[in-house]
Amino acid sequence: MEEMRLQKYLALCGVASRRAAEEIILQGRVSVNGEKCTLLGTKVADGDVVSLDGEEVKIEEKKYYIMLNKPVGYMTTVSDDEGRPTVMDLITDISKRIYPVGRLDFNTEGLLLMTSDGDFTYKITHPKHKLDKTYEVLVSGNAEKNAIRKLEQGVFIDGRKTAPAKVDIENFGKNSALLTITIHEGRNRQVRKMCASVGFKVMGLKRISEGGLKLGNLPLGKWRHLTEAEVKRILMEAQK
Numbered sequence: 386m387e388e389m390r391l392q393k394y395l396a397l398c399g400v401a402s403r404r405a406a407e408e409i410i411l412q413g414r415v416s417v418n419g420e421k422c423t424l425l426g427t428k429v430a431d432g433d434v435v436s437l438d439g440e441e442v443k444i445e446e447k448k449y450y451i452m453l454n455k456p457v458g459y460m461t462t463v464s465d466d467e468g469r470p471t472v473m474d475l476i477t478d479i480s481k482r483i484y485p486v487g488r489l490d491f492n493t494e495g496l497l498l499m500t501s502d503g504d505f506t507y508k509i510t511h512p513k514h515k516l517d518k519t520y521e522v523l524v525s526g527n528a529e530k531n532a533i534r535k536l537e538q539g540v541f542i543d544g545r546k547t548a549p550a551k552v553d554i555e556n557f558g559k560n561s562a563l564l565t566i567t568i569h570e571g572r573n574r575q576v577r578k579m580c581a582s583v584g585f586k587v588m589g590l591k592r593i594s595e596g597g598l599k600l601g602n603l604p605l606g607k608w609r610h611l612t613e614a615e616v617k618r619i620l621m622e623a624q625k
């Protein structure tokens with residue numbers, strides 16, 4: 386925060402207009418770092434604690450919530466030691482630092498949420514919240530009923546059984562099939578490992594929804610802001 390006059394700070398906190406904030410200061414209701422302050426024009430800067438009627442007041446920072454359609458070939462990290470492209474390269478026009486919410490593999494595409502709000506990230510990614518994530522999976526192999534049933538009931542990956550999944554066959558050819566798989570766990574390379582465990586080779590993997598939010602027709606490599614309703618919706622899903 387740049388150094389600024391106390392009345393401007395109070396106005397930016399949403400306490401009152403600058404003029405009304407001056408009145409409030411003169412009434413002796415404001416303290417800075419625990420000391421009552423009635424001097425108009427007092428400067429405050431980063432680290433100063435400003436209170437009104439004994440309650441700390443802070444400037445509400447604008448928070449960003451976006452959805453990216455991640456292409457294959459991008460790391461879901463802020464930077465990469467090996468110099469590979471990262472999802473940050475696709476986010477232009479936002480000056481504030483935002484971070485991925487969860488992860489998609491280098492070779493996975495689709496819906497990736499990103500935000501500047503750490504609390505949102507915590508709520509969405511915490512395993513106890515069990516948010517549904519749906520993937521479109523192109524597999525080679527014979528999509529027989531038995532394999533699909535096994536995926537639905539749970540398979541052992543890394544020595545631990547997966548929770549029940551929802552699996553639908555969207556389309557199938559002679560030696561390949563397009564499946565949708567919905568899981569609520571977020572284990573490392575989970576969908577690929579689940580498919581491998583029943584003999585399917587994954588040819589393409591794309592996340593199409595998360596916590597009720599859908600990728601829709603967002604073009605590959607593009608991002609958009611979530612609406613307020615979407616942010617509320619996914620947070621509600623996380624609370625269920």
Ligand code: URA
Pocket residue numbers: 488489490493573574575576577578590
């Ligand atoms: N499952 C995977 O195997 N990879 C992803 O990126 C996401 C889910």
